[in-house]
Amino acid sequence: MSDEQEDFAPEATDAGEDNAERGERIAKYLARAGIASRRDAEKLIAEGVVKLNGKKVDGPATFVKPGDRVSVSGKTVATAERTRLFRHHKPDGVVTTHKDPQGRPTVFERLPPAIGRVVSIGRLDLTSEGLLLLTNDGALARKLELPSNGWLRRYRVRVFGHVDERAFAALSRGVTIEGVAYGPIECGLDSRQGGIAWLTVSLKEGKNREIRRVMAHLGLQVTRLIRTAYGPFQLGTLPKGAVEEVHPKVMREQLGIGEAPAKRRRREEVAAEAAAAAAPPVEPEAPVSKRPPRPGNIPRARNAEPKRHPRAATRRRTPPRA
Numbered sequence: 001m002s003d004e005q006e007d008f009a010p011e012a013t014d015a016g017e018d019n020a021e022r023g024e025r026i027a028k029y030l031a032r033a034g035i036a037s038r039r040d041a042e043k044l045i046a047e048g049v050v051k052l053n054g055k056k057v058d059g060p061a062t063f064v065k066p067g068d069r070v071s072v073s074g075k076t077v078a079t080a081e082r083t084r085l086f087r088h089h090k091p092d093g094v095v096t097t098h099k100d101p102q103g104r105p106t107v108f109e110r111l112p113p114a115i116g117r118v119v120s121i122g123r124l125d126l127t128s129e130g131l132l133l134l135t136n137d138g139a140l141a142r143k144l145e146l147p148s149n150g151w152l153r154r155y156r157v158r159v160f161g162h163v164d165e166r167a168f169a170a171l172s173r174g175v176t177i178e179g180v181a182y183g184p185i186e187c188g189l190d191s192r193q194g195g196i197a198w199l200t201v202s203l204k205e206g207k208n209r210e211i212r213r214v215m216a217h218l219g220l221q222v223t224r225l226i227r228t229a230y231g232p233f234q235l236g237t238l239p240k241g242a243v244e245e246v247h248p249k250v251m252r253e254q255l256g257i258g259e260a261p262a263k264r265r266r267r268e269e270v271a272a273e274a275a276a277a278a279a280p281p282v283e284p285e286a287p288v289s290k291r292p293p294r295p296g297n298i299p300r301a302r303n304a305e306p307k308r309h310p311r312a313a314t315r316r317r318t319p320p321r322a
Contacts, residue, residue, distance in 0.1 A: 019237075023065035025055055026050065030070070031138030033077050034117040038139055041260045043230055049073045070174070083257050085246040086115065086134040089238045096123040096132065107132065111243055121145060125209065130155070130227035131235040134243070140257070146230070147183075147205045150229030156190075157199045158224035159215055167218050168199075184208055198224075 024032075030041040030050070042060050044050050048059045051071045053065065064070060070077040090096070092105040094105045107120065111134075121133040121141045135141050144151070168187040175182050183205035201211055205299045212222045230234045238244060251257045 023063035025060065026052065026059045026062045028066045028068065030072070030077065034119065034136040034138060035077060036138055037142050037212055044072060051122040081136065083137040083140055085137060085251055086118065086243050087135050087233060087246060088132045088234060089240050089244040090124050090132040091127055092127055092129045096120050104185050108211045110241070110252065115243065124227060124315040126172050128225045128227070131230055131233065133230055133233060136143055149231065150204060152204055152229065153206055153227065155201045156212060156226045156228055157201050157211060157215070157222055159199060159220040160195055160223055163189060163192060163197045163220070164218070166195050173213065175214060175217065177213055180207065182207060182214060185214060212291055228239055
């Protein structure tokens, strides 16, 4: 998640949830259809606004099969389309929400209608800008938000105040501010002019307004915050306010989405073989002799036959002289 993303509770994995006979869990179905995240879909179910084939859904342990009709608040949910992913350059002054009670402009109301309904992967607050990933698959959004992915979020940050690079180095070990523990943060100074400096900040975990709070802890005021990368996806030269779909080939390479199971397994096997080939060779162990070594320093028995020279048996004996 981004430093602006609200805290979350990890959701359960999909292992063992669905099969061809039972179908797909309804919360996951609604998430893939872009209605809401799985957690929010469960809230809709609890509110009693979700129906399956005209009957109210009583709980999340309900499965949707091909041909079933699902509706939310009386509106039929269209069959989930293929998973799509978009890069969006969020400008300053818009909020990452579908509806804002304060009437401020939102990210989603400014998107082209042809994109359809999408949800954001993480959030950027009102005054933050830069790369925002969007998808029509709510389940994918929740998956990519999890810190366990190990995806790096990179930002360019403009700050005002005295910059102490030694304090930046300490951030790599994490920091606790007002009882909140923040994970390791990599922070580097790009340029400085007077009391204004540009920094590059990278983090993996991400908590609510993390960068702003950490910088304030160091006596720095953030005056601009731009996200330039989210995992393997880059902002690049995408114009401000623009949205661009990620090519399906890139999604297959980076996320394994849209890839046939056989091809995915073969790709994983090739990766495993390459990793094994790159590993340092294992030196073979010295061969173990099957014949036990003769113990040394053992005295010869008194009645033992004296040791003869190997050539003694071949010598000709000379008969004694008369």
